[in-house]
Amino acid sequence: MSVKQLNEKKLDKYQEVLLKEREETQRIINAINETQKRGAKEGNGDLSAYSQHQADLGSDTDESERRVYILEKELKNIKMINAALKRIYNKTYGICETCGDYISANRLTIVPYAKYCIKCKEEEEQRKRRKK
Numbered sequence: 077m078s079v080k081q082l083n084e085k086k087l088d089k090y091q092e093v094l095l096k097e098r099e100e101t102q103r104i105i106n107a108i109n110e111t112q113k114r115g116a117k118e119g120n121g122d123l124s125a126y127s128q129h130q131a132d133l134g135s136d137t138d139e140s141e142r143r144v145y146i147l148e149k150e151l152k153n154i155k156m157i158n159a160a161l162k163r164i165y166n167k168t169y170g171i172c173e174t175c176g177d178y179i180s181a182n183r184l185t186i187v188p189y190a191k192y193c194i195k196c197k198e199e200e201e202q203r204k205r206r207k208k
């Protein structure tokens with residue numbers, strides 16, 4: 077039985093992408109934490125560090141609520157990025173956790189921390205929709 081795995085070169089490439097992504101995400105989290113610390117005294121602080129990254133969340137949302145929202149989202153991202161890096165290290169990265177098939181390069185470019193191939197992901201979404 078042959079076990080599917082991406083070759084070293086591809087794994088290296090995705091590792092680089094993920095590390096960059098993690099750095100960027102960490103930077104945003106730090107910026108928000110800093111702003112939260114100062115925020116209590118000085119009002120809303122500087123949003124420029126992540127306003128480009130997080131383009132449009134609607135202008136009527138309260139700034140501090142918005143920060144919490146972004147922070148939660150980025151913390152979740154970091155977790156997924158770390159999990160993906162772990163998969164790189166044990167060479168299971170790029171393989172769908174449900175069906176064991178390759179996740180397409182296209183999908184990994186858009187979602188570098190994807191755990192499932194597009195087919196399984198869609199089936200999962202459909203299951204969720206039916207539950208509602």
Ligand SMILES: [Zn+2]
Binds near residue numbers: 173174175195
């Ligand atoms: Zn799959």
